[in-house]
Amino acid sequence: MHPAASIIFFTTLSGLGYGLAGALGLGVLAPGLMSTLMAYGLALALIGAGLLSSTLHLGNPQRAWRAFSQWRSSWLSREGVLAVIGFPVIAAHGWLTFSSGERWPLLGLAAAVLAAATVYCTAMIYASLRSVQAWNTWLTPACYLAFAVAGGGLLALLFLAWQGALRGPAVLAVAALVFCAWGLKMAWWRRMDSEPHLSTTASATGLGKIGRVTLFEPPHMTSNYLTREMGFQVARKHASKLRKIALVLGCGLPFLLAIMSGGSGAIAVLLAALAVVAFYAGVVTERWLFFAEARHAVTSYYGQ
Amino acid sequence: MTMLPSVAPPKKLGLVIDLDVCVGCHACVVSCKEWNTGGYGAALSDQNPYGADVSGTFLNRIHTFELVPEGGEVVGEAGDSRIVHFPKSCLHCDDAPCVTVCPTGASYKRTADGIVLVDEEKCIGCGLCAWSCPYGARELDLAAGVMKKCTLCVDRIYNETLEEVDRVPSCVRTCPANARHFGDFADPSSNVSIMVAERGGIDLMPEQGTRPVNKYLPPRPRQQLDRVIPLAENSSGAAGFFAWLDGVLDRI
Numbered sequence: 078m079h080p081a082a083s084i085i086f087f088t089t090l091s092g093l094g095y096g097l098a099g100a101l102g103l104g105v106l107a108p109g110l111m112s113t114l115m116a117y118g119l120a121l122a123l124i125g126a127g128l129l130s131s132t133l134h135l136g137n138p139q140r141a142w143r144a145f146s147q148w149r150s151s152w153l154s155r156e157g158v159l160a161v162i163g164f165p166v167i168a169a170h171g172w173l174t175f176s177s178g179e180r181w182p183l184l185g186l187a188a189a190v191l192a193a194a195t196v197y198c199t200a201m202i203y204a205s206l207r208s209v210q211a212w213n214t215w216l217t218p219a220c221y222l223a224f225a226v227a228g229g230g231l232l233a234l235l236f237l238a239w240q241g242a243l244r245g246p247a248v249l250a251v252a253a254l255v256f257c258a259w260g261l262k263m264a265w266w267r268r269m270d271s272e273p274h275l276s277t278t279a280s281a282t283g284l285g286k287i288g289r290v291t292l293f294e295p296p297h298m299t300s301n302y303l304t305r306e307m308g309f310q311v312a313r314k315h316a317s318k319l320r321k322i323a324l325v326l327g328c329g330l331p332f333l334l335a336i337m338s339g340g341s342g343a344i345a346v347l348l349a350a351l352a353v354v355a356f357y358a359g360v361v362t363e364r365w366l367f368f369a370e371a372r373h374a375v376t377s378y379y380g381q
Numbered sequence: 382m383t384m385l386p387s388v389a390p391p392k393k394l395g396l397v398i399d400l401d402v403c404v405g406c407h408a409c410v411v412s413c414k415e416w417n418t419g420g421y422g423a424a425l426s427d428q429n430p431y432g433a434d435v436s437g438t439f440l441n442r443i444h445t446f447e448l449v450p451e452g453g454e455v456v457g458e459a460g461d462s463r464i465v466h467f468p469k470s471c472l473h474c475d476d477a478p479c480v481t482v483c484p485t486g487a488s489y490k491r492t493a494d495g496i497v498l499v500d501e502e503k504c505i506g507c508g509l510c511a512w513s514c515p516y517g518a519r520e521l522d523l524a525a526g527v528m529k530k531c532t533l534c535v536d537r538i539y540n541e542t543l544e545e546v547d548r549v550p551s552c553v554r555t556c557p558a559n560a561r562h563f564g565d566f567a568d569p570s571s572n573v574s575i576m577v578a579e580r581g582g583i584d585l586m587p588e589q590g591t592r593p594v595n596k597y598l599p600p601r602p603r604q605q606l607d608r609v610i611p612l613a614e615n616s617s618g619a620a621g622f623f624a625w626l627d628g629v630l631d632r633i
Contacts, residue, residue: 078512136506136526143485143503150384153509154484207478207589208515276515276586278446282467283583283597284400288450293464296410296442299434302520306511374589375517378444378469 080368087131094123095192096229102189109178117171156198163191223258235349259328281377292380307373327359390495393566395594403560405466409552413441416551426524441470471518471531472593479510
Protein backbone atom coordinates (compact mmCIF):
# COMPACT_ATOMS: atom_id res chain seq x y z
CA MET A 78 0.00 0.00 0.00
CA HIS A 79 1.12 3.54 -0.77
CA PRO A 80 2.42 5.19 2.43
CA ALA A 81 0.78 8.61 2.02
CA ALA A 82 2.37 11.24 4.27
CA SER A 83 -1.04 12.73 5.13
CA ILE A 84 -2.31 9.42 6.54
CA ILE A 85 0.94 8.63 8.37
CA PHE A 86 0.86 12.01 10.13
CA PHE A 87 -2.88 11.75 10.76
CA THR A 88 -2.67 8.37 12.49
CA THR A 89 0.53 9.10 14.45
CA LEU A 90 -0.32 12.66 15.59
CA SER A 91 -3.91 11.88 16.53
CA GLY A 92 -2.71 8.69 18.29
CA LEU A 93 -0.27 10.70 20.39
CA GLY A 94 -2.90 13.37 21.09
CA TYR A 95 -5.56 10.86 22.12
CA GLY A 96 -3.00 9.05 24.28
CA LEU A 97 -2.25 12.25 26.16
CA ALA A 98 -5.98 13.10 26.37
CA GLY A 99 -6.57 9.65 27.86
CA ALA A 100 -3.83 10.12 30.47
CA LEU A 101 -5.24 13.55 31.34
CA GLY A 102 -8.75 12.18 31.57
CA LEU A 103 -7.52 9.59 34.07
CA GLY A 104 -6.13 12.46 36.16
CA VAL A 105 -2.40 11.75 35.82
CA LEU A 106 -1.53 15.46 36.10
CA ALA A 107 -2.49 17.67 39.05
CA PRO A 108 -5.55 19.87 38.36
CA GLY A 109 -5.52 23.66 38.56
CA LEU A 110 -2.02 24.13 37.12
CA MET A 111 -1.31 26.22 34.03
CA SER A 112 1.05 23.51 32.77
CA THR A 113 -1.74 20.93 33.04
CA LEU A 114 -4.02 23.18 31.01
CA MET A 115 -1.24 23.45 28.43
CA ALA A 116 -1.10 19.65 28.29
CA TYR A 117 -4.79 19.66 27.33
CA GLY A 118 -4.02 22.29 24.71
CA LEU A 119 -1.22 20.14 23.30
CA ALA A 120 -3.46 17.05 23.18
CA LEU A 121 -6.18 18.96 21.30
CA ALA A 122 -3.61 20.54 18.97
CA LEU A 123 -2.16 17.11 18.10
CA ILE A 124 -5.64 15.68 17.51
CA GLY A 125 -6.68 18.68 15.42
CA ALA A 126 -3.48 18.61 13.35
CA GLY A 127 -3.98 14.90 12.72
CA LEU A 128 -7.58 15.32 11.63
CA LEU A 129 -6.72 18.25 9.36
CA SER A 130 -3.88 16.23 7.87
CA SER A 131 -6.31 13.40 7.10
CA THR A 132 -8.40 15.70 4.91
CA LEU A 133 -5.36 16.49 2.73
CA HIS A 134 -5.63 13.24 0.79
CA LEU A 135 -9.30 13.73 -0.09
CA GLY A 136 -10.28 14.35 -3.70
CA ASN A 137 -13.11 16.69 -2.62
CA PRO A 138 -12.33 17.91 0.96
CA GLN A 139 -15.11 20.53 0.82
CA ARG A 140 -17.61 17.69 1.23
CA ALA A 141 -15.82 16.13 4.21
CA TRP A 142 -18.80 16.93 6.49
CA ARG A 143 -20.72 14.18 4.71
CA ALA A 144 -18.39 11.64 6.32
CA PHE A 145 -20.32 11.91 9.63
CA SER A 146 -23.42 10.28 8.17
CA GLN A 147 -22.64 6.55 7.79
CA TRP A 148 -21.65 5.59 11.33
CA ARG A 149 -23.89 2.52 11.17
CA SER A 150 -21.62 0.71 8.70
CA SER A 151 -18.38 2.64 8.21
CA TRP A 152 -15.45 2.74 10.66
CA LEU A 153 -14.19 5.89 8.97
CA SER A 154 -17.51 7.59 9.65
CA ARG A 155 -17.56 6.32 13.25
CA GLU A 156 -14.09 7.75 13.78
CA GLY A 157 -15.21 11.14 12.49
CA VAL A 158 -18.30 11.16 14.71
CA LEU A 159 -16.33 10.18 17.83
CA ALA A 160 -13.63 12.76 17.08
CA VAL A 161 -16.26 15.49 16.90
CA ILE A 162 -17.90 14.32 20.15
CA GLY A 163 -14.59 13.82 21.95
CA PHE A 164 -13.07 17.19 21.15
CA PRO A 165 -15.46 19.34 23.28
CA VAL A 166 -15.51 16.74 26.08
CA ILE A 167 -11.70 16.80 26.35
CA ALA A 168 -11.68 20.60 26.13
CA ALA A 169 -14.43 20.93 28.77
CA HIS A 170 -12.61 18.56 31.16
CA GLY A 171 -9.40 20.56 30.70
CA TRP A 172 -11.07 23.87 31.42
CA LEU A 173 -13.09 22.60 34.40
CA THR A 174 -10.10 20.96 36.09
CA PHE A 175 -8.08 24.15 35.57
CA SER A 176 -10.68 26.61 36.74
CA SER A 177 -11.98 24.60 39.73
CA GLY A 178 -8.74 22.87 40.79
CA GLU A 179 -10.68 19.59 41.10
CA ARG A 180 -10.36 16.38 39.08
CA TRP A 181 -13.93 15.90 37.70
CA PRO A 182 -13.28 12.12 37.50
CA LEU A 183 -16.49 11.08 35.69
CA LEU A 184 -16.05 13.63 32.92
CA GLY A 185 -12.37 12.69 32.75
CA LEU A 186 -13.27 9.03 32.40
CA ALA A 187 -15.70 9.91 29.61
CA ALA A 188 -12.92 11.84 27.83
CA ALA A 189 -10.51 8.90 28.22
CA VAL A 190 -13.07 6.38 26.94
CA LEU A 191 -13.88 8.61 23.95
CA ALA A 192 -10.16 8.98 23.20
CA ALA A 193 -9.65 5.21 23.30
CA ALA A 194 -12.76 4.57 21.21
CA THR A 195 -11.61 7.05 18.56
CA VAL A 196 -8.19 5.41 18.28
CA TYR A 197 -9.94 2.03 18.05
CA CYS A 198 -12.10 3.28 15.16
CA THR A 199 -9.03 4.65 13.36
CA ALA A 200 -7.39 1.24 13.64
CA MET A 201 -10.54 -0.58 12.56
CA ILE A 202 -10.62 1.42 9.30
CA TYR A 203 -7.57 -0.67 8.38
CA ALA A 204 -8.25 -3.82 10.38
CA SER A 205 -11.66 -4.29 8.76
CA LEU A 206 -10.23 -4.58 5.23
CA ARG A 207 -9.94 -8.22 4.25
CA SER A 208 -8.30 -7.10 1.01
CA VAL A 209 -5.19 -6.13 2.99
CA GLN A 210 -4.35 -9.30 4.88
CA ALA A 211 -1.59 -7.84 7.05
CA TRP A 212 -4.06 -5.34 8.56
CA ASN A 213 -6.99 -7.73 8.91
CA THR A 214 -6.28 -8.83 12.49
CA TRP A 215 -7.20 -7.87 16.07
CA LEU A 216 -3.50 -7.07 16.52
CA THR A 217 -3.96 -3.91 14.42
CA PRO A 218 -6.31 -2.13 16.88
CA ALA A 219 -4.26 -3.58 19.75
CA CYS A 220 -1.10 -1.96 18.33
CA TYR A 221 -2.80 1.38 17.62
CA LEU A 222 -4.21 1.54 21.15
CA ALA A 223 -0.93 0.44 22.73
CA PHE A 224 1.06 3.04 20.78
CA ALA A 225 -1.44 5.75 21.75
CA VAL A 226 -1.24 4.76 25.44
CA ALA A 227 2.58 4.56 25.41
CA GLY A 228 2.91 7.90 23.57
CA GLY A 229 0.42 9.55 25.90
CA GLY A 230 2.34 8.14 28.87
CA LEU A 231 5.65 9.56 27.61
CA LEU A 232 4.03 12.99 27.07
CA ALA A 233 2.58 12.79 30.58
CA LEU A 234 6.10 12.08 31.91
CA LEU A 235 7.30 15.21 30.15
CA PHE A 236 4.66 17.32 31.89
CA LEU A 237 5.28 15.60 35.24
CA ALA A 238 8.99 16.41 34.90
CA TRP A 239 8.10 20.01 34.11
CA GLN A 240 5.88 20.16 37.21
CA GLY A 241 8.67 18.59 39.30
CA ALA A 242 6.34 15.71 40.14
CA LEU A 243 8.18 12.93 38.33
CA ARG A 244 8.43 9.79 40.51
CA GLY A 245 9.98 6.37 39.94
CA PRO A 246 6.74 4.33 39.70
CA ALA A 247 5.36 6.57 36.93
CA VAL A 248 8.59 6.18 34.93
CA LEU A 249 8.55 2.41 35.33
CA ALA A 250 4.86 2.19 34.37
CA VAL A 251 5.42 4.19 31.17
CA ALA A 252 8.53 2.15 30.32
CA ALA A 253 6.39 -0.99 30.66
CA LEU A 254 3.73 0.53 28.37
CA VAL A 255 6.39 1.31 25.74
CA PHE A 256 7.68 -2.28 25.89
CA CYS A 257 4.13 -3.62 25.72
CA ALA A 258 3.36 -1.59 22.58
CA TRP A 259 6.44 -2.75 20.71
CA GLY A 260 5.88 -6.32 21.87
CA LEU A 261 2.45 -6.24 20.23
CA LYS A 262 4.00 -4.72 17.13
CA MET A 263 6.54 -7.54 16.94
CA ALA A 264 3.69 -10.05 17.16
CA TRP A 265 1.96 -8.12 14.35
CA TRP A 266 5.12 -8.32 12.20
CA ARG A 267 5.56 -12.03 12.95
CA ARG A 268 1.98 -12.73 11.83
CA MET A 269 2.47 -10.75 8.62
CA ASP A 270 5.70 -12.59 7.81
CA SER A 271 4.38 -16.08 8.54
CA GLU A 272 0.83 -16.19 7.15
CA PRO A 273 0.53 -17.52 3.59
CA HIS A 274 -1.24 -15.15 1.19
CA LEU A 275 -5.03 -15.40 1.45
CA SER A 276 -5.48 -14.41 -2.20
CA THR A 277 -3.09 -15.41 -4.96
CA THR A 278 -2.99 -15.13 -8.73
CA ALA A 279 -4.52 -18.63 -8.75
CA SER A 280 -7.59 -17.60 -6.72
CA ALA A 281 -7.80 -14.13 -8.28
CA THR A 282 -8.15 -15.56 -11.78
CA GLY A 283 -9.89 -18.79 -10.78
CA LEU A 284 -7.40 -20.56 -13.06
CA GLY A 285 -5.47 -22.18 -10.23
CA LYS A 286 -7.58 -25.35 -10.52
CA ILE A 287 -6.26 -25.90 -14.05
CA GLY A 288 -2.60 -25.21 -13.48
CA ARG A 289 0.10 -22.69 -12.66
CA VAL A 290 -0.87 -19.08 -13.49
CA THR A 291 1.57 -16.25 -14.10
CA LEU A 292 1.06 -12.75 -15.45
CA PHE A 293 2.04 -12.73 -19.14
CA GLU A 294 1.11 -9.17 -20.05
CA PRO A 295 -0.23 -6.40 -17.79
CA PRO A 296 -3.31 -4.44 -18.94
CA HIS A 297 -1.31 -1.23 -19.35
CA MET A 298 2.30 -0.33 -19.94
CA THR A 299 2.61 2.51 -17.40
CA SER A 300 1.35 2.90 -13.85
CA ASN A 301 -2.28 3.55 -12.96
CA TYR A 302 -4.22 4.48 -9.83
CA LEU A 303 -4.28 0.86 -8.68
CA THR A 304 -0.56 0.20 -9.07
CA ARG A 305 0.36 3.53 -7.47
CA GLU A 306 -2.08 3.24 -4.57
CA MET A 307 -2.06 -0.52 -3.92
CA GLY A 308 1.08 -1.78 -5.64
CA PHE A 309 3.64 -0.15 -3.34
CA GLN A 310 5.69 -2.72 -1.48
CA VAL A 311 9.00 -1.96 0.14
CA ALA A 312 11.87 -4.34 -0.56
CA ARG A 313 12.36 -6.94 2.16
CA LYS A 314 15.93 -5.98 3.03
CA HIS A 315 14.94 -2.36 3.68
CA ALA A 316 11.92 -3.46 5.68
CA SER A 317 14.05 -5.44 8.12
CA LYS A 318 16.47 -2.52 8.54
CA LEU A 319 13.62 -0.07 9.05
CA ARG A 320 12.01 -2.33 11.62
CA LYS A 321 15.26 -2.28 13.61
CA ILE A 322 15.47 1.50 13.29
CA ALA A 323 11.86 1.79 14.50
CA LEU A 324 12.62 -0.44 17.49
CA VAL A 325 15.75 1.51 18.47
CA LEU A 326 14.07 4.91 18.07
CA GLY A 327 10.66 3.99 19.42
CA CYS A 328 11.50 1.49 22.14
CA GLY A 329 15.17 1.47 23.19
CA LEU A 330 15.85 5.22 23.25
CA PRO A 331 12.61 6.30 25.00
CA PHE A 332 13.16 3.58 27.61
CA LEU A 333 16.73 4.73 28.38
CA LEU A 334 15.81 8.42 28.30
CA ALA A 335 12.74 7.91 30.49
CA ILE A 336 14.76 5.96 33.07
CA MET A 337 17.42 8.68 33.11
CA SER A 338 14.80 11.41 33.47
CA GLY A 339 13.89 10.04 36.91
CA GLY A 340 15.56 13.04 38.59
CA SER A 341 14.26 16.59 38.56
CA GLY A 342 14.95 19.99 37.05
CA ALA A 343 15.74 21.08 33.52
CA ILE A 344 17.74 17.93 32.72
CA ALA A 345 14.75 15.72 33.54
CA VAL A 346 12.49 17.85 31.30
CA LEU A 347 15.01 17.71 28.45
CA LEU A 348 15.42 13.94 28.71
CA ALA A 349 11.65 13.38 28.86
CA ALA A 350 11.20 15.63 25.81
CA LEU A 351 13.88 13.69 23.91
CA ALA A 352 12.12 10.44 24.86
CA VAL A 353 8.89 11.76 23.27
CA VAL A 354 10.73 12.87 20.11
CA ALA A 355 12.53 9.52 19.74
CA PHE A 356 9.31 7.59 20.35
CA TYR A 357 7.44 9.64 17.77
CA ALA A 358 10.19 9.11 15.18
CA GLY A 359 10.01 5.37 15.88
CA VAL A 360 6.21 5.34 15.51
CA VAL A 361 6.38 7.31 12.23
CA THR A 362 8.83 4.72 10.90
CA GLU A 363 6.54 1.94 12.12
CA ARG A 364 3.51 3.59 10.49
CA TRP A 365 5.36 4.05 7.19
CA LEU A 366 6.11 0.32 7.24
CA PHE A 367 2.49 -0.43 8.22
CA PHE A 368 1.45 0.89 4.82
CA ALA A 369 4.53 0.18 2.73
CA GLU A 370 4.85 -3.47 3.70
CA ALA A 371 1.16 -4.37 3.45
CA ARG A 372 0.22 -6.37 0.36
CA HIS A 373 -3.14 -5.66 -1.25
CA ALA A 374 -5.05 -8.56 -2.85
CA VAL A 375 -5.30 -6.66 -6.16
CA THR A 376 -1.55 -7.10 -6.69
CA SER A 377 -2.42 -10.74 -7.45
CA TYR A 378 -3.57 -9.42 -10.84
CA TYR A 379 -0.29 -7.59 -11.36
CA GLY A 380 2.13 -10.48 -10.92
CA GLN A 381 2.98 -9.91 -7.24
CA MET B 382 -27.04 5.03 2.52
CA THR B 383 -24.13 2.62 2.70
CA MET B 384 -25.83 -0.31 4.36
CA LEU B 385 -26.22 -3.19 1.92
CA PRO B 386 -29.83 -3.98 0.90
CA SER B 387 -31.45 -5.87 3.81
CA VAL B 388 -33.28 -8.24 1.47
CA ALA B 389 -31.78 -9.80 -1.65
CA PRO B 390 -32.56 -7.62 -4.70
CA PRO B 391 -35.32 -9.13 -6.90
CA LYS B 392 -32.97 -8.81 -9.85
CA LYS B 393 -29.23 -9.50 -9.81
CA LEU B 394 -27.85 -7.91 -12.95
CA GLY B 395 -24.31 -8.77 -13.92
CA LEU B 396 -21.94 -10.19 -16.49
CA VAL B 397 -20.68 -13.58 -17.51
CA ILE B 398 -17.17 -13.45 -18.93
CA ASP B 399 -16.07 -16.41 -21.01
CA LEU B 400 -12.33 -16.93 -20.63
CA ASP B 401 -12.43 -19.59 -23.34
CA VAL B 402 -13.59 -17.07 -25.92
CA CYS B 403 -11.89 -13.77 -25.06
CA VAL B 404 -9.21 -13.00 -27.64
CA GLY B 405 -7.71 -10.09 -25.72
CA CYS B 406 -8.47 -7.42 -28.35
CA HIS B 407 -9.23 -4.73 -25.72
CA ALA B 408 -12.24 -3.52 -27.75
CA CYS B 409 -14.38 -3.60 -24.58
CA VAL B 410 -11.79 -1.44 -22.79
CA VAL B 411 -11.98 1.22 -25.48
CA SER B 412 -15.75 1.03 -25.85
CA CYS B 413 -16.24 1.24 -22.06
CA LYS B 414 -14.02 4.30 -21.83
CA GLU B 415 -15.76 5.93 -24.79
CA TRP B 416 -19.29 5.37 -23.47
CA ASN B 417 -18.61 6.18 -19.85
CA THR B 418 -16.50 9.27 -20.40
CA GLY B 419 -19.59 10.95 -21.79
CA GLY B 420 -22.23 9.16 -19.75
CA TYR B 421 -22.92 8.67 -16.04
CA GLY B 422 -21.04 11.17 -13.85
CA ALA B 423 -17.70 12.85 -14.36
CA ALA B 424 -15.62 12.14 -17.46
CA LEU B 425 -12.90 9.47 -17.26
CA SER B 426 -9.82 11.67 -17.30
CA ASP B 427 -6.35 10.93 -18.58
CA GLN B 428 -3.19 12.36 -17.08
CA ASN B 429 -0.35 13.35 -19.40
CA PRO B 430 -2.20 11.69 -22.31
CA TYR B 431 0.36 12.53 -25.01
CA GLY B 432 3.46 12.23 -22.83
CA ALA B 433 5.75 9.35 -22.02
CA ASP B 434 4.11 8.53 -18.67
CA VAL B 435 0.48 8.36 -19.74
CA SER B 436 -2.15 7.14 -17.28
CA GLY B 437 -5.89 7.44 -16.91
CA THR B 438 -9.10 6.17 -15.39
CA PHE B 439 -10.58 2.98 -16.82
CA LEU B 440 -13.50 0.90 -15.56
CA ASN B 441 -12.54 -2.25 -17.41
CA ARG B 442 -9.09 -3.67 -18.05
CA ILE B 443 -7.72 -6.82 -19.70
CA HIS B 444 -4.93 -8.74 -18.02
CA THR B 445 -3.23 -11.60 -19.85
CA PHE B 446 -2.03 -14.68 -18.01
CA GLU B 447 0.04 -17.69 -18.97
CA LEU B 448 -1.45 -20.96 -17.76
CA VAL B 449 0.58 -24.14 -17.56
CA PRO B 450 -1.67 -27.13 -16.76
CA GLU B 451 -0.81 -29.54 -13.98
CA GLY B 452 2.10 -31.67 -15.21
CA GLY B 453 2.37 -29.66 -18.43
CA GLU B 454 5.55 -28.67 -20.18
CA VAL B 455 6.61 -25.30 -21.59
CA VAL B 456 8.25 -26.15 -24.95
CA GLY B 457 7.74 -23.15 -27.21
CA GLU B 458 4.58 -23.49 -29.29
CA ALA B 459 4.46 -27.25 -28.94
CA GLY B 460 4.20 -27.18 -25.15
CA ASP B 461 1.09 -27.30 -22.99
CA SER B 462 1.22 -23.69 -21.84
CA ARG B 463 -1.59 -21.41 -22.98
CA ILE B 464 -2.56 -17.77 -22.87
CA VAL B 465 -5.74 -16.67 -21.08
CA HIS B 466 -6.98 -13.14 -21.63
CA PHE B 467 -8.74 -11.91 -18.55
CA PRO B 468 -11.19 -8.98 -18.66
CA LYS B 469 -11.80 -7.43 -15.25
CA SER B 470 -14.43 -4.90 -14.20
CA CYS B 471 -16.64 -4.43 -11.13
CA LEU B 472 -18.27 -7.72 -10.06
CA HIS B 473 -21.24 -5.98 -8.34
CA CYS B 474 -20.75 -8.18 -5.26
CA ASP B 475 -23.66 -9.20 -3.03
CA ASP B 476 -21.49 -8.49 0.03
CA ALA B 477 -19.71 -5.48 -1.44
CA PRO B 478 -17.11 -4.20 1.07
CA CYS B 479 -16.80 -0.98 -0.97
CA VAL B 480 -20.38 -0.09 0.00
CA THR B 481 -20.17 -0.56 3.76
CA VAL B 482 -16.81 1.23 4.22
CA CYS B 483 -18.02 4.43 2.54
CA PRO B 484 -18.25 7.19 5.18
CA THR B 485 -20.54 9.49 3.19
CA GLY B 486 -23.22 7.26 1.68
CA ALA B 487 -21.90 7.91 -1.83
CA SER B 488 -21.24 4.23 -2.49
CA TYR B 489 -24.38 2.14 -2.60
CA LYS B 490 -25.95 -1.05 -3.93
CA ARG B 491 -29.31 -0.63 -5.64
CA THR B 492 -32.16 -2.53 -4.01
CA ALA B 493 -33.97 -3.00 -7.33
CA ASP B 494 -31.27 -4.71 -9.40
CA GLY B 495 -28.15 -5.03 -7.24
CA ILE B 496 -25.99 -2.65 -9.30
CA VAL B 497 -23.24 -1.03 -7.20
CA LEU B 498 -22.97 2.69 -7.97
CA VAL B 499 -21.23 5.84 -6.72
CA ASP B 500 -23.24 9.02 -6.16
CA GLU B 501 -20.52 11.42 -7.24
CA GLU B 502 -22.22 14.40 -5.60
CA LYS B 503 -21.58 12.80 -2.22
CA CYS B 504 -18.13 11.27 -2.87
CA ILE B 505 -15.28 12.97 -0.98
CA GLY B 506 -12.59 10.97 -2.79
CA CYS B 507 -11.11 9.36 0.33
CA GLY B 508 -10.27 6.21 -1.63
CA LEU B 509 -11.24 3.79 1.13
CA CYS B 510 -13.69 1.90 -1.12
CA ALA B 511 -10.89 1.29 -3.63
CA TRP B 512 -8.74 -0.08 -0.79
CA SER B 513 -11.54 -2.37 0.34
CA CYS B 514 -12.06 -3.90 -3.12
CA PRO B 515 -9.81 -6.94 -3.62
CA TYR B 516 -10.43 -6.86 -7.38
CA GLY B 517 -9.18 -3.35 -8.12
CA ALA B 518 -12.53 -2.48 -9.68
CA ARG B 519 -12.51 1.13 -8.50
CA GLU B 520 -10.23 3.94 -9.63
CA LEU B 521 -10.14 7.46 -8.26
CA ASP B 522 -10.40 9.97 -11.08
CA LEU B 523 -7.54 12.40 -10.52
CA ALA B 524 -9.21 15.28 -12.36
CA ALA B 525 -12.66 15.04 -10.75
CA GLY B 526 -11.45 13.73 -7.36
CA VAL B 527 -14.29 11.21 -7.19
CA MET B 528 -14.36 7.43 -7.33
CA LYS B 529 -15.20 5.86 -10.69
CA LYS B 530 -16.41 2.33 -11.26
CA CYS B 531 -18.37 0.17 -13.70
CA THR B 532 -22.05 1.21 -13.65
CA LEU B 533 -23.08 -1.83 -15.67
CA CYS B 534 -23.96 0.94 -18.16
CA VAL B 535 -27.00 1.83 -16.09
CA ASP B 536 -27.58 4.64 -18.60
CA ARG B 537 -27.88 2.12 -21.46
CA ILE B 538 -29.66 -0.94 -20.07
CA TYR B 539 -32.88 0.91 -19.16
CA ASN B 540 -32.59 3.51 -21.94
CA GLU B 541 -35.66 3.26 -24.14
CA THR B 542 -34.32 5.80 -26.61
CA LEU B 543 -31.82 3.14 -27.70
CA GLU B 544 -32.61 0.20 -29.97
CA GLU B 545 -33.42 -2.86 -27.87
CA VAL B 546 -30.27 -4.64 -29.09
CA ASP B 547 -28.19 -1.79 -27.64
CA ARG B 548 -29.74 -1.98 -24.15
CA VAL B 549 -26.81 -3.96 -22.78
CA PRO B 550 -23.52 -2.72 -21.30
CA SER B 551 -21.19 -1.21 -23.85
CA CYS B 552 -18.53 -3.91 -23.32
CA VAL B 553 -21.06 -6.66 -24.04
CA ARG B 554 -22.41 -4.90 -27.14
CA THR B 555 -18.96 -4.30 -28.57
CA CYS B 556 -17.24 -7.64 -27.91
CA PRO B 557 -16.46 -9.09 -31.37
CA ALA B 558 -15.88 -12.58 -29.96
CA ASN B 559 -19.04 -12.75 -27.83
CA ALA B 560 -17.01 -13.33 -24.67
CA ARG B 561 -19.16 -11.07 -22.48
CA HIS B 562 -22.81 -11.67 -21.63
CA PHE B 563 -25.27 -9.58 -19.65
CA GLY B 564 -28.27 -10.86 -17.73
CA ASP B 565 -30.18 -11.46 -14.50
CA PHE B 566 -28.57 -14.00 -12.17
CA ALA B 567 -31.63 -14.08 -9.90
CA ASP B 568 -33.58 -15.73 -12.71
CA PRO B 569 -32.47 -19.38 -13.03
CA SER B 570 -33.75 -19.53 -16.63
CA SER B 571 -31.82 -16.46 -17.83
CA ASN B 572 -29.07 -16.77 -20.45
CA VAL B 573 -26.37 -16.04 -17.90
CA SER B 574 -27.68 -18.47 -15.27
CA ILE B 575 -27.82 -21.28 -17.85
CA MET B 576 -24.29 -20.53 -19.07
CA VAL B 577 -22.95 -20.56 -15.51
CA ALA B 578 -24.70 -23.86 -14.76
CA GLU B 579 -23.54 -25.55 -17.97
CA ARG B 580 -19.95 -24.38 -17.95
CA GLY B 581 -19.26 -24.34 -14.21
CA GLY B 582 -18.98 -20.56 -13.82
CA ILE B 583 -16.76 -19.49 -10.96
CA ASP B 584 -16.35 -16.65 -8.45
CA LEU B 585 -13.10 -14.72 -8.32
CA MET B 586 -11.37 -14.76 -4.91
CA PRO B 587 -14.18 -16.56 -3.03
CA GLU B 588 -11.93 -16.40 0.06
CA GLN B 589 -12.55 -12.65 0.26
CA GLY B 590 -16.19 -13.29 1.17
CA THR B 591 -17.54 -10.70 -1.27
CA ARG B 592 -19.98 -13.05 -3.07
CA PRO B 593 -19.48 -11.51 -6.52
CA VAL B 594 -22.43 -11.46 -8.95
CA ASN B 595 -20.29 -11.54 -12.11
CA LYS B 596 -19.14 -15.03 -13.02
CA TYR B 597 -16.22 -16.28 -15.09
CA LEU B 598 -16.40 -19.33 -17.36
CA PRO B 599 -13.10 -21.23 -17.20
CA PRO B 600 -11.30 -22.10 -20.44
CA ARG B 601 -12.22 -25.49 -21.91
CA PRO B 602 -9.53 -28.19 -21.95
CA ARG B 603 -7.15 -27.53 -24.80
CA GLN B 604 -7.31 -29.82 -27.83
CA GLN B 605 -4.05 -31.42 -28.88
CA LEU B 606 -3.62 -30.13 -32.42
CA ASP B 607 -1.00 -32.72 -33.41
CA ARG B 608 -3.44 -35.55 -32.66
CA VAL B 609 -6.17 -34.02 -34.83
CA ILE B 610 -4.21 -32.94 -37.91
CA PRO B 611 -1.49 -35.28 -39.23
CA LEU B 612 1.74 -33.52 -39.89
CA ALA B 613 2.08 -32.50 -43.55
CA GLU B 614 5.41 -34.31 -43.98
CA ASN B 615 4.04 -37.64 -42.83
CA SER B 616 2.30 -39.90 -45.40
CA SER B 617 2.60 -43.22 -43.57
CA GLY B 618 -1.14 -43.47 -42.98
CA ALA B 619 -2.11 -42.84 -46.64
CA ALA B 620 -4.22 -45.46 -48.43
CA GLY B 621 -5.72 -46.07 -51.91
CA PHE B 622 -5.15 -43.39 -54.50
CA PHE B 623 -3.05 -41.26 -52.16
CA ALA B 624 -0.78 -44.23 -51.33
CA TRP B 625 -0.23 -44.85 -55.05
CA LEU B 626 0.41 -41.12 -55.67
CA ASP B 627 2.78 -41.04 -52.76
CA GLY B 628 4.73 -43.99 -54.21
CA VAL B 629 4.88 -42.47 -57.70
CA LEU B 630 6.05 -39.12 -56.43
CA ASP B 631 8.71 -40.84 -54.31
CA ARG B 632 10.05 -42.68 -57.37
CA ILE B 633 10.35 -39.76 -59.81
